[in-house]
Amino acid sequence: MVSRRMILKTGVAAIVVLGVGGGIWAGTRNPDRALAPWRQAGTGYGDARLDALAYAVLSPNPHNRQPWLVQLIGDDALDLYCDLDRRLPETDPFDRQITVGLGCFSELFRMAAAEAGYKATIVPFPDGEPSPRLDSRRVARIRLVKEIVKKDQLFDAVFDRRSVKEPFDISKPIASTLLADLVSGERHGGTVDMGVITGLRELSWNAHEVETLTPRTMQESVDLMRFGKTEIEANPDGIDFGGPAFELMNVTGLMTRENVGDPASTSFKQGMKIYDEMLHSAMGYVWITSAGNTRTQQLIAGRDWVRLNLRATQLGLAVHPLSQALQEYSEMDELYAALHKSLGIEAPSRLQMFARIGYGPRIEPSPRWPMKTRLIKA
Ligand SMILES: Cc1cc2nc3c(=O)[nH]c(=O)nc-3n(C[C@H](O)[C@H](O)[C@H](O)COP(=O)(O)O)c2cc1C
Structure with missing residues (x-):
């Protein structure tokens, strides 16, 4: 399984091969x-x-x-x-x-x-x-x-709260009592039913494909990527690829802003592989709905979300928001409707947050x- 952590480990191994100099350099790359x-x-x-x-x-x-x-x-x-x-x-x-x-x-x-x-x-x-x-x-x-x-x-x-963009442990199911603790509110929903999870894994993967294969939506992410310490410290926001391994891949041209959004490139294919395995490791899902879509309801959804994220952290669970199928642009219309339908959410009610849950690694x-x-x- 390829993951950000594995890339990190591989990079660390490469640095060890580079010897003492590589090790000293790697030790300075934390942003x-x-x-x-x-x-x-x-x-x-x-x-x-x-x-x-x-x-x-x-x-x-x-x-x-x-x-x-x-x-x-x-x-x-x-x-x-x-x-x-x-x-x-x-x-x-x-x-x-x-x-x-x-x-x-x-x-x-x-x-x-x-x-x-x-x-x-x-x-x-x-x-x-x-x-x-x-x-x-x-x-x-x-x-x-x-x-x-x-x-x-x-x-x-x-x-300790994080959004954990890593594969979850597929040998570790989530107890339904934990799910009930997480989603007890009236605007909350969730599932740890494997039958349902299988369908939602596929749907969220399809939505990821739509976002990454639609050039303008993919470009929006690419423009926000920060590679290595210097870029991250200059702009501490967006999608950060920190640590010596990603930095090495960037300086050697393996993963750059130019090739990462190109479906023909190795780095794009590698990114898809990482996401495929990550999204198919969901061991449950949680979501937040609202009865309408006013600005105040959106703010309340944020309040609900951060509270759910904090509670999951206390329960030892990792959460990873997956907003792709909730997004309002024409290429996503079909999957937007399919996700709402499969969760039984009918307009004017709507999904505001959707995330996979599981047991995941501790991340920075x-x-x-x-x-x-x-x-x-x-
Ligand atoms: C409204 C909202 C939508 C988000 N959608 C996604 C998403 O689609 N994919 C994802 O990986 N993270 C998503 N996130 C998580 C953010 O990427 C994350 O909060 C941000 O990078 C900061 O990281 P942290 O939560 O670990 O502090 C979302 C967060 C919020 C509040």
């Missing part, structure tokens, strides 16, 4: 600066809003675009905006996923504030809900009030822009 926000959260900034923001930037979000922008207001409030340049127009033409990511952000902010003894009141879209795309209006006004507020037990998992956190770079200067 430390891009991971600093994971170490900085919790250090304290002397302002409860900045303290909570330092955690909120660790939220899951589509393609790790980190679309949040924040303006501090007075002594106790802030306005949350979408950075409109950080959207994904090809795969997310109505900014739905981006809004879900902003919902994750506001929920992690709320939890971090509670941890410090502040209640965060969040008013979604105070200037109205933008449609069909987001615009320069506020996504939320958030105010902090110091009061006795219940801490959230899920917050314990904030540093993904890069983040430092919290202070996301502040709008007064």
Whole structure:
């Protein structure tokens, strides 16, 4: 089975062959600066809003675009905006996923504030809900009030939460009691039934094929790929290929921005093989629905999602969102309808998040822009 981890191991073996020099070089390739926000959260900034923001930037979000922008207001409030340049127009033409990511952000902010003894009141879209795309209006006004507020037990998992883009252990089924714990909410759904899983594995693989074989949607991902330490530290977002193995493959021309999107290239075929095995290792699925598709419902879906992701982490389960079949562009229409049909979701209700679950490896956190770079200067 080929996986990102195996590429890593192979690369490490190559570096060992290169000898002491290769080993010393490999030891310097960790993109430390891009991971600093994971170490900085919790250090304290002397302002409860900045303290909570330092955690909120660790939220899951589509393609790790980190679309949040924040303006501090007075002594106790802030306005949350979408950075409109950080959207994904090809795969997310109505900014739905981006809004879900902003919902994750506001929920992690709320939890971090509670941890410090502040209640965060969040008013979604105070200037109205933008449609069909987001615009320069506020996504939320958030105010902090110091009061006795219940801490959230899920917050314990904030540093360990990941989106695990690796094969899961196909010898380890998930107990139905664990699934029930994960998806007990009214907007939640899930399955660990092998009969259903087999069909969903195929459907998510087909959706992956559509996204990667549609040139404009594939190009959107390619443009966001960061190869090696220098690129990742310069732009700590997007799709990161860090570590000495990927860096070696990049500098030797085996995997570059030019060939990785070309279906005739070896790196494209290798990428498809990795995804084939990864997607067929799903040992269950979870999903979040909404009764409609308003902007506020999208924010709530984000809140639900980050909570599910944190709970899965506490239960020792790995989750990997698979948004391809949820995407609203014509080439995906058939699979969008097929997924909704197979999960029994009828319009106006719709899927907001869909993910595979299983037992997966422990992986490194993904890069983040430092919290202070996301502040709008007064
Ligand atoms: C709305 C939304 C959609 C996402 N869709 C996908 C997806 O289709 N494929 C995927 O690999 N990850 C997906 N993710 C996970 C992000 O890639 C991940 O959150 C981001 O890279 C940051 O990594 P982290 O969650 O490990 O911190 C999605 C996350 C969100 C919030």
